[in-house]
Amino acid sequence: MTHSLINPADTPERQRQKLLQIVEVLMRRVEQETDDGGRAYQQFQRAALLEDEVRERTRELERALDLLNATNARLAAATAEAEAARQNLASAIETVQEGFALFDARDRLVMCNSRFGMHMTDIRERLVPGLAFAGFVQLVSRSRFLALPAGEDAESWAIGRMRRHADRHVMFNVQLADDRWVQVSEHRTLDGGTVILQTDVTDIIRLERQERGKLLDDQARMIRATLDHISQGVGIFDAEARLVGWNRRLGILLAVPAGRFRLGASFDTLSEALGARFTPNDGMTLDDIVSWVQGPRPRPALTFELRVGSEVVLAVLAEEMPDGGFVMSFSDITAERQALRAIAEANETLERRVAGRTAELAEALGRAEQANAARVRFVAAASHDLLQPLSAAKLFVASLADAGLAPEAQATIAKAENALVSVEGILDALLDISKLESGRAAVDVGPVPVDRILTQLADEFAPLAAVKGLRLSVRPCAASVESDPTYLRRILQNLIGNAIRYTERGRILVGARPAGANLRIEVIDTGPGIPEAEQANVFREFHRLNARASASEGMGLGLAIVERAAALLGHPLALRSTPGRGTRFTITLPRAAQHNPVGGALPDIGDDGALRPDGRIVCLVENDPDMRRALCHLLEKWRLEVIDVGSGEEALSLLDEIGILPDRFLIDQDLGSGIDGLALVGRLRDRYGAVPSRLLTAIRSTALEAACASAGIRILHKPVDAAALAGFVLGNE
Incomplete structure (x- = not known):
């Protein structure tokens, strides 16, 4: 371990003295001792080096001392500036007209101006730096200049004040003695401290109070004027059931002299007037009304009626006010009651007339239903009676087909056969319309193979389309649908027949496409189209659009049958058409879960006699x-x-x-x-x-x-x- 001869804690001057003393001792020892082995020179050399180090250390100490002196000078200048800034801040906040106080993050008073704690001279001397905020609140709550709100003592006020102090920003008014008011505004600083401003708002509150008084006086005059001009009679009572306001209409409705109504009069004045002239209605008695007035609060709204004989009826509404008083309004509803009686009498008369007219309508409806049933029976019977000779005529004409007649006669027979076929179609349509309108049409819904019906219709209409030079395309479909096969075939037959009848050139396309759980069968043509204004009319009976009035062209029943049959089966039917570009009919059917083939084609008639067995x-x-x-x-x-x-x-x-x-x-x-x-x-x-x-x-x-x-x-x-x-x-x- 190395030991230093110089104590770092010594002052530079003391260290310098120690070094000089060490050098002097060393030099003396060098001079006194004999240097046989050259050690004296070494000691001298070491002393010289030590003196150099002492000089260097001395210079460093001098520089450190200069730096310390400069630092102390700057610190003194900064302290002076801070003190000047503090004095300036104190002077500034002293010039503020409001009371100002600053509490630090520990809720200790840092500084305040002389206006802080204004009007509370009994605590002003105790508002010194270091005062805790809770102590400040305690001083204020016990000041003789604080006017505590009604129902509060000093302790409860202090608790409420500390609760407000928990908010970051708060503003409230404090009432002082001599009807003075101070507005307190409290805000948090960034470092968690609190700034409090106290503003004397006495003049503002007194002015507001004065203006409010004027406003209340104006409102009172307006309310008085309003009460005197409304049709209801109004009586206003205070919490002790004393009259504090009324209008002239009240005396008129109750027939009470104006002298009976005076400020402070008891409710008994009104109850005596009510008992002397009126009879409460709806089970209400005068005692019930008095019990409501004297009953516990809050009181629910009370409504009742008063009657004078059978003529005058007053509706009364009594409601409680926030101060415990109540208001009673009286409305003359005599005219309304008379109107209600008149309406009731008129209703009775009207009900009798309605009952009579209903009976007449029921009788007329019965006659109409009978007439409709008779018409249906007539159509069915007439069609049946017509079908008998028509069938005979067709058979006679068919028997002449191979009779070897002249070409002119053959052409005449062909025309006669076509005419009979047209008549047969008309009779079939009339029978279908008759059954669909009468509700007698029954359906047998089950799985129906779509392809079988489309194939039959393609074979049936292909020659007719070829005669007109039209291209009939029927796309195959392997799906089955839930429908009635007879009516479904009739619907598609009428749609395809109409398309061929009204299309002069182009093509007719019949096909089916899936639509989720349904199947849409579409009949599309390139005919003249149907104007939008006529699209609803084409489904009416005997309505034919731009067609010649010829029986061979049909009687306009096909689409009427299509619409009624589709409605009977629950199959949505849609029409979309553009004039000049063609028409698209779409019928939507539910797809069947299984495919059940039905029916079979009848054998064709042969021409070579192979199917004509003799002797049968x-x-x-x-x-x-x-x-x-x-x-x-x-x-x-x-x-x-x-x-x-x-x-x-x-x-x-x-x-x-x-x-x-x-x-x-x-x-x-x-x-x-x-x-x-x-x-x-x-x-x-x-x-x-x-x-x-x-x-x-x-x-x-x-x-x-x-x-x-x-x-x-x-x-x-x-x-x-x-x-x-x-x-x-x-x-x-």
Whole structure:
């Protein structure tokens, strides 16, 4: 360990003296001792080096001393400046007209001006630096110059003041003695201290109070004027139920002399007037009113009515005011009550008239329903009666097809056949409209293969489109939908037929596309389009847009049937059209979960006689002579033996007599009296087993179709289609 001969704590002068003394001692020892081995020279050399170090250290000490002196000078200057700034700050805050105080982050008073704690001379001398904020609050709360609010003592005021001190910014007014007021504004500084400003706002508050008094006086005059001009009578009572305000209308309504109303009068004055002249209504008594006035607070609003005989009715509303008083308003509702009685009497009269008119309307509705039912029955009956001769006419015309007639006659027969087909279409449409309007149309919804219907319609309409030079495109679709196959086919048939009828050139596109869980079938044409104003009208019966008035063109029932059938099935129908660019009809159907093929195509009629077996016997049961002759004529032309009878009983008797079982049975459903066609087929099956048979009928009845389906009997609707008839009588069934 190295030991220093110089104590660093010594002053530079003391260190210098020690070094000189050391040098002197060393020199003396060098002079006194003999230097045999040269040690004296070494000691001398060491002393010289030590003297150099002493000189260097002395210079460093002198520089440090100079630096310390300069630092002390600057510190003294800074202290003087700080003291000057403090004096300037004190002078500045002393010139502030408000009381000013600064507390540090520890809530100790740093400084304040002479106006701080104004008007509290009893605590002014104790407001010195270092005073804690809580101590300051305690001094203020116990000052004799502080006017404590009602219901507060010094301790509770101090607690509230400290609670406000917890906020970063707060401003409030403090009332002092002699009706003086000081506004206290308290704010936090960045270092966590607190600045407090105290402003004397006595003059401002007194002025506001004066202005408020004037305003209240003005408001009182306005309220008085308002009360005197309103239609209600108003009485205002204080917390002791003494009258403090009223209007002239109150005396008029209560018929109380003006002298009875005086300031400070008891509520008894009003209750006596009420008891002497009025009778409370709605179960209310005068004692109940008095009990409400004298009852515990807060009091709920009270409403009741007062009556004078059967003429005058007053509505009374009593409500409590914030100061514990209450207001009673009286409204004359005599006119309203009379109006209500008049309205009640008018309502009774009106109800009697409405009941009478309702009965008349019900009777008229019954007659209308009867007339509508009669119309429906008439349409059905007329259509049935028309279908019988129409079927016979079609069969007679069909029998002339291969009669070797002249070309002119053949053309005439073709026109006659087309006319009969048009009439048949019109009758079918009338029957459909009749059933859809009457609500008798029943549907059998189930899985329907879309492709089977579209393929049949493509085969049906392709020749018609080709005749007009149109291109009919029907895209295949393997999906199935939930619908009624008959009505769905009829809807698409009418839409495609309309498209071909109104399109002069271009094409018709029929296809289906998926739409989530649904399938949209669209019929698109390049026809003239439908103006927007006419798009709602095209679904009306007998409405035809830009078409010739010709029966062969239809009677405008197709789209009416489409709309009603789609509504019956719950299939949304949409129309979009642009004049000059074509029309798009879209029907949306729910997709079926499974694919169940239905039905089958009827065999075509051959031209080479291969399906015309000679000797085949057909039993025809038809009670209409013309229909029977037409069918016999056509069947015999196909080289079939025909047994024709007019009733079921006659058919059974004849079969027993001849002992021959025919190969085919054609049986009319409506045979007049006796058994009908369905029952006759049942008897034939009981006798001879499953005989090939068809039921002929012009009736389009869901009940009949269901009964035939249940019995396994197929129907040939009248007018009978020659191709379908040939498929049965000439086929291999």
